[in-house]
Amino acid sequence: xxxxxxxxxxxxxWCYLRDPIAVHAMENPTHEDRGVFxxxxxxxxxxxxxxxxASPAAVHAxxxxxxxxxxxxxxxxxxxxxxxxxxxxxxxxxACKKVLEVCEAGDAYEGEERRLFIENALKDYERSFATAxxx
Numbered sequence: 001x002x003x004x005x006x007x008x009x010x011x012x013x014w015c016y017l018r019d020p021i022a023v024h025a026m027e028n029p030t031h032e033d034r035g036v037f038x039x040x041x042x043x044x045x046x047x048x049x050x051x052x053x054a055s056p057a058a059v060h061a062x063x064x065x066x067x068x069x070x071x072x073x074x075x076x077x078x079x080x081x082x083x084x085x086x087x088x089x090x091x092x093x094x095a096c097k098k099v100l101e102v103c104e105a106g107d108a109y110e111g112e113e114r115r116l117f118i119e120n121a122l123k124d125y126e127r128s129f130a131t132a133x134x135x
Contacts, residue, residue: 072103076122080129098125
């Protein structure tokens with residue numbers, strides 16, 4: 001357990017398995033494994049103190065200012081038609097960046113107002129593709 005503030009803490013756990021632990025150097029990662037590798041790198045940098053955004057001051061900044069910690073999880077599905085001449089991977093990356101951008105902009109609001117802001121901004125983004133396809 002690691003204290004986060006006066007009323008919250010983070011819990012880190014280890015799972016002991018009977019199988020041998022993976023040797024990362026022997027892994028054969030695929031394109032879909034990028035997130036796992038990025039998470040490992042970020043965690044390693046945080047533990048080593050190499051990431052200023054993971055410092056105790058940065059981690060506790062919102063709580064110390066009396067603000068709620070925002071969580072950026074999403075289960076957003078956009079209905080976007082295929083676009084001639086546009087790479088699907090590029091479009092997916094653009095949409096992911098937009099979702100994060102909208103969630104971060106939502107930090108200016110609290111509670112129901114935040115939820116509605118994010119929901120409406122994402123609907124507007126989705127509608128922009130329908131408008132572009134009709135043009």
